[in-house]
Amino acid sequence: MSNIIKVKEPIILFHLIRLELKKNKIGWFVKGTILANIIILGLLCMISVVEKSEDTKMLKDISGIFTISGASVRGTFIVFSAVLISKMIINEFKNRTILIMFSYPINRKKILSAKLIIIVCVTFIAMTISHIVASLGFIGLNQIFHFTSAVSLTSNELLAEIIKIIMFSLTTAVAALVPLYFGMRKYSIPATITSSLLIVMVTCQSAGPNFSLANIIYIPLALAVVALGIVVFAIRNIERIDLD
Template sequence: MFHLIKLELKKGRFNSYLWGSMIAYGIIIGFLMLLYFVEGKAQVDPIFQSYPEMLQVIDIMIRATFIIYASVLLSKLIINEFKDKTMALLFTYPISRKKLIFSKLSIVFVWTFANVIIANLIIDAMFIAINSGFGYVSDALTSDVLYQHAIYVVMQAFGAAGMSLLPLAFGMRKKSVPATIISSILIVSVICSNNMGFSLSSIIAIPLSLATLGILLSYLSFRNIDRVDLS
């Protein structure tokens, strides 16, 4: 399995994934900078009223971005290969079809999980440092707040990684890239939307349940792949 993952990353040009993540980080930072300085202390009702609120908004933005990013990876690694018949060619090799598919799914899952963790570490640290200079968020940043947020981020990262596989169930029906990406946007708009400080994803059971559903549907979609005729 690990050998297949290494081959897939080499074939897919791993550097392009890294650059994609860097661009995504930059977009998230730019948007959050806009929120921070436009909705700052001078406003009547600033968007960041406490550190937990600021860290939660950052996390929601990161998860939303990388769930959609994952749908692009799913389209590239799986949907397009079925659509272009290159998957049928891969299946002629003396390699387990299930291992081949699940190596691709593993890349998407781990990539999403890792990026949510890493992006939170980098962007949280950046905005904590910025706020220490500008002071728009005036409450104290305690070790307890950071500890609780760290646990929250890890659980949400797992939830995002599992949810990132859900669009595959929609895209595989007609081997459609648009359906895959649009479904991820719909999932994000429902789960990660922030209304008056409330988000469905803040109820941790919801993203974890959807993560389990995403993993289960992915398994069910390909459980019989060894016996399917793709010709």
Template sequence: MLKLLKLEMKKFNLHWYVKGAIIANIIITAVVCSVIYIAQREGDLPISTYQDVYVLIGASVRATFIVFASVLIAKLVIEEYKNRTILIMFSYPISRKKLIASKLTLIAFLTVSTMIVSNIVVAGLFFIINIYIPIVPFTLTANQFIGEVISMVPFAIASTGTSLIPLYFGMRNHSVPATIGSSLLVVAIACSYNPEISLVTFIPLQLGLAAVGVIIAYLGIRNTENVDAI
């Protein structure tokens, strides 16, 4: 499995993903700072505690990289079927299940790693910026920062499972637009943020969506032997 993962990484040259993640972190930080700053002045989005700040950061990061995961699914899985290059891989003396499992494992690993790192980076940048340019009317301490970043990890893991849901829609007609488009629908549900009814922190929903994503991935791997690549 490890060799297959290395081959997938070499094959698709994931430098674009790293560059995209760095750019996304910068944009997320700028957007979060702007939204919170404007909200404090206009009162449209009440940010009264440091938990509100980190919930918004977590929601933004998870939403962004669920979409990134759908792009990975499209490139590593859906396009392989659409262009029939998967047939070449299926001709190797390796189990089809292992081939697809390696692709989905790589996608999950990249997604959860990027989400965790991005949460730390964006929250850290906000913490530093707030020291020099006060954005919120309360102090963010280092202990609060560490505690909130740690609390974001389980949500990032759950969101990794959720990010696999677009696989179902993409595999139906081997459609890249359906894969990426469905991720936007997933984001609208999983990352909905509202001070009154915030689905992004509703643990049963997050775990339920994660379970659905894992089941879809499992079924996709299990049915690989029985599905014609054409």
């Protein structure tokens, strides 16, 4: 009997995720992602033009290109993740619409878990794809318009960068859950968004061409550990929340 229950639990979670995706249309997120990619790509081109005129060299090689595009992408989607948290969790608690979900004969922990899984997965996928598209897009445009010196990319370098992108995107997507703590305190959307901006400052700050916090994996990793602690606390205490 216990084995049947264990088998059913992932199925229930899967159906909850499908239900949440139907209820919370993420078309705006997809459109926002496309627009963000265009803006980030334009920003990279603009930076390279300015650098060319001022004779500075941040985008002179593959590492510099992926660092700047990575910082831009992660900064953007940390905020996007906070917006998802606000729409899918904070806003539902604030407006008490979460009571509809809680009225179902389904464990509250699973409902919250489904929402958090969606937020992390959507953020991770968007971040990974956007970083690759922005970086390779700039390299491709550079071959045509010669914004900066010719940049070559070997298959080994590309593989190494993709692995790095996946690692940073995964840790950052989890770290982007930290605003959940600030938002759930008083069901405040402004607090959720503001705290995400603070995380952007911590993880994506640059101090010139030779040093950037965006290159230090331990920062998003440490924040990811903190975020997991917040998630565990929120899930464990979800049964005690009284919205009546």
